[in-house]
Amino acid sequence: MANIFNLPSELPDRELFEPLVSSNNILIERIVSTGQTTPSGEWYDQEKDEWVILLQGEAELAYVDGSRMALKAGDYLLIKAHQKHRVEYTSSDPPCIWLAIHAKFQQQ
C-alpha cells in the first residue's frame, strides 16, 4: 500500500509523471508539479479522455476559447480527448499533486 501524498525528499526541477496502474486501455498516474507550466504557445491535445483531480496545491488551466479555471485541492474535471488545454500555473509550496485517469470514456 502506498500514499499519494508521500513525496520524495528532494523534488527534481521537472514535473514527475508516475504511472500507478498502466494497462492497454487505462492509465492511472500521479503527477507532481512544482511551478511548471505548459510552454508558451503549446497545448495539450490528447488522444484519450482525461479525468483529473488536484489533491494538493493550487493550479490554473486554460482552454483555447480563452476560458480559465482555478483549481484548489479536491477539484476535479473531465478533459475530453482533443480538448486542447494548457497548464497556466502550478503552486510549488505546497507542490501540486494530481491524480489523472487516461482512458476512452465512451458514455453510455
Added chain:
Amino acid sequence: MANIFNLPSELPDRELFEPLVSSNNILIERIVSTGQTTPSGEWYDQEKDEWVILLQGEAELAYVDGSRMALKAGDYLLIKAHQKHRVEYTSSDPPCIWLAIHAKFQQQ
C-alpha cells in the same frame, strides 16, 4: 467543475455511491461512508479490478486470508477482480471519502 470534498449538508445513514464517470468499460465513483461496514460474514467479490484511494477519514479493510489493512487519507491500493475483501471499519467524523476506479486492468 466539482470538488470531491464537498458533501451534502446532511448525510444519509447509508453509504453514498456516486458515479462521476460511467462508461462501458470504466466506472469512476465517489463513495462516502459514515461508519458503515460490510455486513458480518459477507465479502465483496467483484467482476472488475478496483483501484481505490481513501481521501478523507480512516478505514480498515480485511481479506479472506485474515490480513487487515488500516487506511488513512491518501492511502491507495489495487484490489484485483475476485479478490474477496470486506470493509471492517469506516470513520464517521470525519466521513470517509473514497475515490474508486472500477475497470479491467489488463497488465501489459
